[in-house]
Amino acid sequence: MNGKNDFLIDWSGRSFDYSEEDINSIVNAMKHADPLTQGKYLNQFQTDFGKYNKTPNSFAMANCTNALDIAAILTGLKKNDEVIIPAHTFCASAIPFGRTGAKIVWADIDPDTRVISADSIEDNITPRTKVIVIVHLYGLMADMNPIMDIASERNCLVVEDCAQVIGAEYNGEKSGSIGDFGAFSFHGQKNLTTLGEGGMLTVKSDEHAKLVPGLRHNGARPYEYEREHYWIPAMSNVDLDIEGVWPYNFSLGEPQCALGSSILNRIDQMNELRIKRARKFMNAVADFPELSFQKVPKNQKHVYHLLSAKYNGTKFGKTNHDFIKLMVYKYKIKCIVQYYPLYRYPLFIKMGFGQHNCPNTDDFYDNMISFPFHLWMSEQQFDYMIDSTIKSLKELRK
DSSP states (O other), X not given: OOSGGGOSBOOOSOOSOOOHHHHHHHHHHHHHOSSSBSSHXXXXXXXXXXXXXXXXXXXXXXXXXXXXXXXXXXXXXXXXXXXXXXXXXXXXXXXXXXXXXXXXXXXXXXXXXXXXXXXXXXXXXXXXXXXXXXEOBTTBOOOHHHHHHHHHHHTOEEEEEOTTOTTOEETTEETTSSSSEEEEEOOTTSSSOSTTOOEEEEESOXXXXXXXXXXXXXXXXXXXXXXXXXXXXXXXXXXXXXXXXXXXXXXXXXXXXXXXXXXXXXXXXXXXXXXXXXXXXXXXXXXXXXXXXXXXXXXXXXXXXXXEEEEOOGGGXXXXXXXXXXXXXXXXXXXXXXXXXXXXSHHHHHTTOXXXXXXXXXXXXXXXXXXXXXXXXXXXXXXHHHHHHHHHHHHHXX
């Protein structure tokens, strides 16, 4: 079963439907933006995001990986330094830091919250550790207070990978506002998406923030001296922001920025719908303890980018693959397994990062299920998925 039409509920690469206001914002920018990049819509999106997220130094990027690339540069990581990263995440969380030449040290996840734990960081930190990458996953943030305490004690910088948690909160603080850097994704599957790609970098230090525009846009900048004629020697200058570091072009187009501002106006309402649906699903299967979901601490707001679960069918002699087979072949619902532990991928093994001690990561991956969870799924479809899940769980108990 590979064709899209084989599924009654497919795994969608489109998180939600755009509103008329969203569409009008794009059309307006298409008609009136001049220039079509690095203009007023970029500035407005960055301002709007900064106000929403309480992160004044916010910089729109072409994607989240670009945001992580610049964060990795600004941390100053170099060869023989170490960076702690959870292995349960998408590969883009680690690749930008691997590019610096630093050694990647894999951290484990907490078995209940399924995000990086302070205990695992403590177990892996050494005098060479310079950076800790915190990946908030599925819509839930990591337990940040003990992590920030460790970072402060060891003089480490903290990068929050917030690709899946826009709007999530920890003790009332938004994701990306606690660590030294935050990186957000506006990919097509995320809770906020800007036409398939997009991202945002948040920077706590004003000194670091001054370096971002040049690194993001080819080192371009105005001339710092008064010129008699604006065209002499050229329209703009190009220079280094960090000695010896080449700049990039990670710019986000004006229509995408206009769309981002539009969606920010209703991101909380969309997140509330996700929360409502997730709770409905979890309540409906509460009588089946073999299917467990992320534990959400009382001081946190989970925004359910995805609906992931762990299936423990040992008592019945069944595995997560048995469950998925029923959902796929009997009920035609495309559940998936994610994320392959990064140390199992050929890329990281070939780059010398196959060594690990992450039993919780292995256990969760080997037993996990991720359900389709796009917002445009109809209520009828969502109820069908709940009913099919219950029927599958009952069948696996026989």
